[in-house]
Amino acid sequence: MELRFLGRETTGGQSPTLYATDQDSFVVQGWIVTDAKILAMLDLAEDETLVEVYAQLMTHLAKDGLGGAVTHEVYPIVHVRENGRYILRGKRVTDAKALARMSIPDHETAIEIPKGVMAELVKGN
Numbered sequence: 001m002e003l004r005f006l007g008r009e010t011t012g013g014q015s016p017t018l019y020a021t022d023q024d025s026f027v028v029q030g031w032i033v034t035d036a037k038i039l040a041m042l043d044l045a046e047d048e049t050l051v052e053v054y055a056q057l058m059t060h061l062a063k064d065g066l067g068g069a070v071t072h073e074v075y076p077i078v079h080v081r082e083n084g085r086y087i088l089r090g091k092r093v094t095d096a097k098a099l100a101r102m103s104i105p106d107h108e109t110a111i112e113i114p115k116g117v118m119a120e121l122v123k124g125n
Contacts, residue, residue, distance in 0.1 A: 001095040001112075003027060003102070007060030009053070015108070016053035020064045021098075026118050028053060029102060029110040033087055038079055042089065049092045051111050055084050058121060066115075067122030074120055076113050088113065 002022040009016050017029040030051030033039065038050070055070065062068035073080055079087040090111030093099060104110060 001027075001093075001098040003098050004064075006063045007057065009057045011054075015103070015105070016051075016057050017102070018057050018060045019102075020115075021112070023112075024115045025112050026061070026064070026115060027093055027098065027102075027110050027112050028057070028088055028090065029104060029108055030057075030088070032107055032109050038087060042078060044089070047091050047094075048089060049109055049111060050078065050087050050089055051109060052081070052085050052087050055080075055086050058086070061118060061122060064115075066119055067124070070121045071124050072121055076117055077121065 003019040006018040006020055019027040021027055028051055030053035033050035033052050058070045059068050076088045076090055077086050078089045090113040093110040093112050102110060
């Protein structure tokens with residue numbers, strides 16, 4: 001999987017990051033979700049996981065031709081925290097080439113989300 005960097009929202013060394021792929025999808029790097037209440041609400045497949053990111057990260061979708069603001073809080077957003085951060089659901093990235101290109105600290109992980117699914121977030125932009 002080839003990655004093209006779209007943007008990062010960094011605060012204090014934390015690095016939620018958004019990439020476009022050559023497979024008509026996006027890779028979202030964010031914080032690992034460990035909140036038991038949120039995890040209990042979902043029935044994740046074995047190859048799925050959750051990431052938490054700043055809502056502003058989604059503005060970088062515009063660099064790949066999608067609208068620059070989320071207008072619909074629908075799947076892959078599965079929860080919006082009180083602080084406005086999004087919790088996103090997607091397939092865990094396991095592609096060795098992609099992972100080697102990314103810098104992922106132990107408290108973060110990455111998911112892949114099809115472009116058509118992400119487009120639903122910005123529909124109407």
